[in-house]
Amino acid sequence: MTDAARTLLINPTITSRRSARFPLSLLHLAAALERSGNDSRIIDGNVDRDFVNDALRALEEGAFDAVGVSVMGGPQLAPAIAVSSVIRARFPAVPIVWGGYFPTLNPDAALAAPYVDYAVRGQAGETLPELIAALGGRAEAKLAAIGGLSWKQGGAVVHNPNRRFTLADHGRVLPYDKLGDPRRYLARTYLGRRTVAHQASVGCRFRCTFCGVAAMFGGTTVLPAAQQLERDLGYLKHTLGADSVQYFDNNFFDRERDMLPLLEVMARFEMPWWCFARADALLNLSEQAWKLVRKSRLRMAYIGAESPNGQMLKEIRKGTRPDQTMAVVELCRRHGVIPELSFMVAPPENTAEETEHTFEFIRALKRVNPQSEVVIYVYTPLPENSRHEQDRARRPAKPLFGLDGEPVAFPTTPEEWAQPRWVDYTCHADAPWLDDRLRRRIRDFVTVLRCRFPTVQDLRSPPWAKRSLSAMALWRYRYGRYDRPWELELANRLVRLRMPQVSGL
Structure with a gap:
C-alpha cells in the first residue's frame, strides 16, 4: 500500500439522469480522504449508465486500494449488487466497502454477501479513512479499533462500537470537480432554472421509530457554522450559477436560536428553496424568524404529518399532534409557503379504518389550504434489528404479522432485500398485511x-x-x-x- 492510497467511490444508479443530484455522501467522503492524504475517484451511476463497466475499466487502468459503494435500500440495491459482484469476480483481492443507509440498518445482511468485506454504519467521514489506513496489513487489532465499522472475522460478523457524528468545517467547499462538470447536476425545477442539491446540517434529534434517519443518527443533529454555509452557497451561486436550492437536511428547522444565523445567510442570497421540516418547529418560529424565512424565499416545506391519529403519533414517537398539522397548513398559507405533507396509510393494526380516517383528514386539510401538496405512503415500520440500538433497548417494537397470521420474516441477504416485494416495502409502497x-x-x-x-x-x-x-x-x-x-x-x-x-x- 502506497503512502497515498486510492479509493474508487461508486454511487450505483437509483434515479434517472434528469433527476440526478449531487452524490453528496461521496463528495464528503472524497473530501475526508483528501484530508487524510489519500486520493479518490467518483463514479456516479445516476449520470453514467455504463457505470459498472466504467468501474471495471477504472480498476484495470489504475491501482485502487479499496472500492467504496454507497447503498440505499430499495431500487439502488440491485445495481449495487451488480457492480460489487463483477468487481469481486474480476478483482478478488480488492476490498469492497459498503456504506450508507442499507448497511447501517442491515449490517448483517450486507456482510452476508461474499462481495462485501466491510460495512460502515452511520457517518463514514472518519471511519473510511481509518479503514483505508488499516487495510495494508489487515491487522485485526487496528480493525477492531475503528468506530462504526462492521467486518468479518473467522466467519463471524464483528460490529465495532458506534461512532459519534460530527460536522467539521475544514475551510473549503466539497471537491465538486471530481464529478467532471458539476453544472450538469443543476436542474430546472419548480424552484428555478438551475436548482442545486445541498445539505447543510447532519442528522435529526427526533427518534421516530419508523424512520431510517432516526435509526442511522440516533437522535443526533449537527448544524454548520454560518460562515460555512455562506461559503458553500457563494460557490454554488457565483461559481456554478445555481439560482435555487433543494436542501437535503433531514430536518432543516431545528432550534430557532441555532437556525437564525443560517437564515440570515440565506436571506442575503435570496435563492428560492425547499426543505424538510416539522409542523411543531414551524409553528414555534418567531416573527423575526418568519421574516428571514420570507426574505430567503422558502417556497415549499416537506412536513411529515404521518397520521391524523394522535395515539399512533405517540406510539411512533413522532412528537407532533394532528391539530399542529392542521394549524401549520394555515400558517404556511399566510406566509406564502406550500406545505408538502406526507402521510402513512395502512398501519398493521386497524389497517382499513386508519386508512379511511387519513383520507378524510387529507380532505379537511385541503379545505383549509387547497395549495397543500400531499404525498401518501404505506406505513412500513423498520425491522427490529434495523432500529437504533438505543431505541431497541428503550422501546421494543411490536411484532408484525402478514395476512396469513404468521410473523413477517424479513430478508437476511442483499439479494432478498432486492426482490420486488421488499423493494416496495423499503419504498413504503406495499406491506405484507395489505x-x-x-x-x-x-x-x-x-x-x-x-x-x-x-x-x-x-x-x-x-x-x-x-x-x-x-x-x-x-x-x-x-x-x-x-x-x-x-x-x-x-x-x-x-x-x-x-x-x-x-x-x-
Whole structure:
C-alpha cells in the first residue's frame, strides 16, 4: 500500500439522469480522504449508465486500494449488487466497502454477501479513512479499533462500537470537480432554472421509530457554522450559477436560536428553496424568524404529518399532534409557503379504518389550504434489528404479522432485500398485511387526489392537460367516488403526471 492510497467511490444508479443530484455522501467522503492524504475517484451511476463497466475499466487502468459503494435500500440495491459482484469476480483481492443507509440498518445482511468485506454504519467521514489506513496489513487489532465499522472475522460478523457524528468545517467547499462538470447536476425545477442539491446540517434529534434517519443518527443533529454555509452557497451561486436550492437536511428547522444565523445567510442570497421540516418547529418560529424565512424565499416545506391519529403519533414517537398539522397548513398559507405533507396509510393494526380516517383528514386539510401538496405512503415500520440500538433497548417494537397470521420474516441477504416485494416495502409502497382490496383503494384515492390537485412541481405536463385532468376528477373527489377511476387512469397514460413520492423535485 502506497503512502497515498486510492479509493474508487461508486454511487450505483437509483434515479434517472434528469433527476440526478449531487452524490453528496461521496463528495464528503472524497473530501475526508483528501484530508487524510489519500486520493479518490467518483463514479456516479445516476449520470453514467455504463457505470459498472466504467468501474471495471477504472480498476484495470489504475491501482485502487479499496472500492467504496454507497447503498440505499430499495431500487439502488440491485445495481449495487451488480457492480460489487463483477468487481469481486474480476478483482478478488480488492476490498469492497459498503456504506450508507442499507448497511447501517442491515449490517448483517450486507456482510452476508461474499462481495462485501466491510460495512460502515452511520457517518463514514472518519471511519473510511481509518479503514483505508488499516487495510495494508489487515491487522485485526487496528480493525477492531475503528468506530462504526462492521467486518468479518473467522466467519463471524464483528460490529465495532458506534461512532459519534460530527460536522467539521475544514475551510473549503466539497471537491465538486471530481464529478467532471458539476453544472450538469443543476436542474430546472419548480424552484428555478438551475436548482442545486445541498445539505447543510447532519442528522435529526427526533427518534421516530419508523424512520431510517432516526435509526442511522440516533437522535443526533449537527448544524454548520454560518460562515460555512455562506461559503458553500457563494460557490454554488457565483461559481456554478445555481439560482435555487433543494436542501437535503433531514430536518432543516431545528432550534430557532441555532437556525437564525443560517437564515440570515440565506436571506442575503435570496435563492428560492425547499426543505424538510416539522409542523411543531414551524409553528414555534418567531416573527423575526418568519421574516428571514420570507426574505430567503422558502417556497415549499416537506412536513411529515404521518397520521391524523394522535395515539399512533405517540406510539411512533413522532412528537407532533394532528391539530399542529392542521394549524401549520394555515400558517404556511399566510406566509406564502406550500406545505408538502406526507402521510402513512395502512398501519398493521386497524389497517382499513386508519386508512379511511387519513383520507378524510387529507380532505379537511385541503379545505383549509387547497395549495397543500400531499404525498401518501404505506406505513412500513423498520425491522427490529434495523432500529437504533438505543431505541431497541428503550422501546421494543411490536411484532408484525402478514395476512396469513404468521410473523413477517424479513430478508437476511442483499439479494432478498432486492426482490420486488421488499423493494416496495423499503419504498413504503406495499406491506405484507395489505390485501388486494385495500391496495386498490389506496391506489384509486391517490389517482383521484393527484388528478384533482396536480402538483406545482410538475413542469413537464402542459397546463391545459393538468386543468383538464383536474376538471375530470372534480366529481369523484367532491363525492368521494374513488373506486376504479378508469377514465383518470386512461388520461394519465397520455399526460403522465409527476408523482412527488417517486421523483420529488
